Amino acid sequence: MEKIVSQQLDEQVVKPARPPKYTFWTGLRQNKVAFGAFIFLVLIHLIVFIGPLFWSYSASEMTTSGPLASWSWQHPFGTDDIGRDVFARMMYGGRITLLVGLCAMLFSLLIGTVIGACAGFFGKITEAILMRFTEAMMAIPNFFFVLVALTVLGTTPVMVVVVIALSGWMEVARVVYGETLRWKEYEFVEAAHSAGAKPLRVLVKYIIPQVLPSIIVSGTLMIAWAILTESAISYLGLGIQPPTPTWGNLLQNAQQYLWTAPVLGVLPGAAITIIVLAYNFLGDGLRDALDPKFIKK
Amino acid sequence: MLRYILNRFGQSLVLMLMVTMITFFLINLAPGGPSSVVRMEASQEERQAIIDRLGLDQPVIVRYGEWLVNAVQGDLGTSFNTSEPVIQRIMSRLPYTIELTVFTILVSVSIGIIFGVISAIKRGKAQDHVINFTSVIGLSIPSFWLGLMFILLFSVELRWLPSSGVGPRGADFELMTYLRHLIMPVVILSMTVLPNIVRFTRSSMLEVISQNYIRTVRAKGAKEAVVLYIHALRNALIPVITIIGVLIPRLLSGAVITEAIFGWTGIGSLIIEAANSRDYPLVMGITVIITFVVIVSNLLVDLIYSQIDPRVKNVA
Numbered sequence: 001m002e003k004i005v006s007q008q009l010d011e012q013v014v015k016p017a018r019p020p021k022y023t024f025w026t027g028l029r030q031n032k033v034a035f036g037a038f039i040f041l042v043l044i045h046l047i048v049f050i051g052p053l054f055w056s057y058s059a060s061e062m063t064t065s066g067p068l069a070s071w072s073w074q075h076p077f078g079t080d081d082i083g084r085d086v087f088a089r090m091m092y093g094g095r096i097t098l099l100v101g102l103c104a105m106l107f108s109l110l111i112g113t114v115i116g117a118c119a120g121f122f123g124k125i126t127e128a129i130l131m132r133f134t135e136a137m138m139a140i141p142n143f144f145f146v147l148v149a150l151t152v153l154g155t156t157p158v159m160v161v162v163v164i165a166l167s168g169w170m171e172v173a174r175v176v177y178g179e180t181l182r183w184k185e186y187e188f189v190e191a192a193h194s195a196g197a198k199p200l201r202v203l204v205k206y207i208i209p210q211v212l213p214s215i216i217v218s219g220t221l222m223i224a225w226a227i228l229t230e231s232a233i234s235y236l237g238l239g240i241q242p243p244t245p246t247w248g249n250l251l252q253n254a255q256q257y258l259w260t261a262p263v264l265g266v267l268p269g270a271a272i273t274i275i276v277l278a279y280n281f282l283g284d285g286l287r288d289a290l291d292p293k294f295i296k297k
Numbered sequence: 298m299l300r301y302i303l304n305r306f307g308q309s310l311v312l313m314l315m316v317t318m319i320t321f322f323l324i325n326l327a328p329g330g331p332s333s334v335v336r337m338e339a340s341q342e343e344r345q346a347i348i349d350r351l352g353l354d355q356p357v358i359v360r361y362g363e364w365l366v367n368a369v370q371g372d373l374g375t376s377f378n379t380s381e382p383v384i385q386r387i388m389s390r391l392p393y394t395i396e397l398t399v400f401t402i403l404v405s406v407s408i409g410i411i412f413g414v415i416s417a418i419k420r421g422k423a424q425d426h427v428i429n430f431t432s433v434i435g436l437s438i439p440s441f442w443l444g445l446m447f448i449l450l451f452s453v454e455l456r457w458l459p460s461s462g463v464g465p466r467g468a469d470f471e472l473m474t475y476l477r478h479l480i481m482p483v484v485i486l487s488m489t490v491l492p493n494i495v496r497f498t499r500s501s502m503l504e505v506i507s508q509n510y511i512r513t514v515r516a517k518g519a520k521e522a523v524v525l526y527i528h529a530l531r532n533a534l535i536p537v538i539t540i541i542g543v544l545i546p547r548l549l550s551g552a553v554i555t556e557a558i559f560g561w562t563g564i565g566s567l568i569i570e571a572a573n574s575r576d577y578p579l580v581m582g583i584t585v586i587i588t589f590v591v592i593v594s595n596l597l598v599d600l601i602y603s604q605i606d607p608r609v610k611n612v613a
C-alpha cells in the first residue's frame with residue numbers, strides 16, 4: 001500500500017518536478033521543422049564565423065573587379081558600389097549581426113531572469129517594485145525606448161547590445177516570475193529550505209534549473225527579435241555605423257543602388273529573414289517540445 | 298464596478314509616473330545625456346548658456362521634480378532645434394500616427410480574425426498549416442526590407458501607388474489620393490501584428506470549441522455552421538479585444554519604421570529626427586506622450602472588456 005501511495009506521489013509530484021533531461025533533444029528531433037531549422041542555423045553560423053578565414057577577400061578590401069560587378073566565381077554575390085566583395089561583406093556583416101543578437105539575448109535573459117526570479121521568490125515589497133517596474137517598461141513602446149537609449153548611450157556595437165538587451169528583457173522577466181511562483185510551492189523546495197539552505201541557494205540551485213527550459217525558449221525567440229531590432233536601427237542609420245558592416249547597414253547602403261544593383265538590397269534582407277525565420281521555427285519547436293501536452297504524446 | 302474603474306485608473310497613474318522616471322533618469326544620467334553637451338567643444342559662454350537653459354547646475358532629482366510639475370501643466374519644455382514648445386511639435390505630428398495605427402488596427406483585426414477562425418476550424422489540415430507557416434514568415438521578415446521591396450514593385454516598377462508622403466491635406470484633400478497613400482504603410486504595419494492576432498484568435502476559438510456548452514449545442518443537433526458561427530465565434534471574439542491592448546505598443550514601435558520608409562510625417566519620423574539631432578527635450582517628450590497614449594488605450598480596452606464580459610464584470 002505504502003509503495004503504491006509513494007508511486008502515485010512520484011507520478012504526481014516528482015515527475016513534473018524533475019522533467020527527464022532528454023525532453024529537449026528528443027522533442028527537437030521529433031519536430032522536423034525545428035530540427036531542420038537547428039541544423040540550418042548551425043551551418044549558417046559556421047559559414048559566417050569560420051568562412052572568412054578561408055575566403056580570399058576581406059570585407060574592407062577593394063578588389064580589382066571594379067564597382068557593382070555582377071556575380072562570378074571570384075565574387076559569388078558580385079561587388080558593391082566601391083568594388084568590395086559582397087560575399088565577404090555579407091559574412092562579416094553576419095558576424096556582427098548574429099553576435100549582437102546573441103549577446104543582446106544573453107544579457108537580456110540575465111536581466112529578465114534576475115528580476116523575474118527575485119520578484120517571484122522574495123515576494124512582498126521586492127515583488128511589488130520589480131513587477132511595477134517591469135510593467136512600466138512594457139508600456140513604453142520598445143522601439144521608442146531603443147531610440148531614446150541610443151541617443152544617450154551612443155552607437156558602438158557594445159552599446160547597441162546593451163540597448164537592445166535593456167529594451168527586451170520584460171517578457172523573460174514575466175515568464176520567469178510566473179514559473180518561480182509556481183515552483184517555489186513544490187515539496188523539494190520546501191525540503192531544501194528546511195534542510196537549512198540559504199534563500200539565494202534555494203533560488204539558484206533548485207528553482208532556476210526548473211525554469212531553465214522556459215528561459216531557453218524565450219532566448220531563442222529573443223535572438224530573432226534582437227536581430228530584427230539591430231537591423232532596423234542600423235537601417236535607420238542610428239545603429240552600428242559603417243565601415244563596420246552589419247546586415248542592417250549593408251541594406252541601408254544598398255538602398256541608393258536598388259535599381260542598378262538590386263542584389264545588394266535583396267541579399268541582406270533575405271539573410272535577415274531566413275535567420276530570423278529559422279530562430280522562430282526553432283523557438284516554436286522547443287516550446288512545443290516543452291509543452292506537457294506534446295510530451296505525453 | 299466603480300471601484301474597479303478607480304483601481305485601474307490609479308494603477309495607470311502609477312505606471313505613467315514610473316515611465317516618466319525611467320525616461321528622465323535614463324536621459325539625464327547616461328554618459329551621452331544633456332550633461333555631455335557641456336563637455337563638447339564650446340566656448341565658456343556657450344557652455345554656461347546651455348547649463349542655464351537646462352538647469353544643469355541643479356541636482357538631477359530637483360530637475361525631475363521641475364520637469365514633472367511643468368509636464369502636468371502640459372509644458373514639456375522647448376525643442377533644442379526649433380525652439381518651439383515640444384508639446385506643439387508633438388501635437389502637429391501625432392494625428393498622422395494615430396490615423397495610421399487606427400486604420401492598421403481595423404485592417405489587421407478584421408483580416409486576423411478571419412484567418413484565425415479558418416485556422417481553428419480547419420485545425421491540422423492544409424489551410425491551418427499554410428496560415429501558420431505564413432504567420433511565422435510574417436513575423437520574420439524585416440518590415441523595412443519588405444517596405445523597400447513594395448516600393449520597388451508598386452511604385453517604381455508598376456507605378457500604381459505613391460512611394461511616400463501622406464498626400465495632400467486641407468483644401469486639396471481627395472479621398473482616392475488619400476487612400477492610395479495609405480495602402481502601403483497600412484499593409485506593412487499590419488504585418489507586424491497580424492500574425493499575433495491570427496494565433497490568438499485561433500487558440501481562443503479552439504478553447505471555446507472544446508467547451509461543454511458547444512458539445513451541448515452539437516448534441517441537440519444544431520448544424521455545424523450554427524455551432525461555429527452563432528455559438529462559438531461570439532464567445533471566442535471577446536478575448537480578442539484584450540490583444541488589441543497588448544498590440545498597441547507593438548504597433549507604435551512598428552510605426553517608427555513604417556513612417557521612416559514611407560515618409561509618413563507622424564511621431565515616429567519625428568523621434569528619428571530628434572534622436573539624430575540629439576534633441577533631448579523632444580526625445581523625452583515624445584516617449585512620454587507615446588507611452589501616455591499606450592496607457593490610456595490599455596485602460597480603455599480593459600474597461601470595454603469588463604463591460605462586455607460578464608465574468609469580469611461580476612468579479613469586479
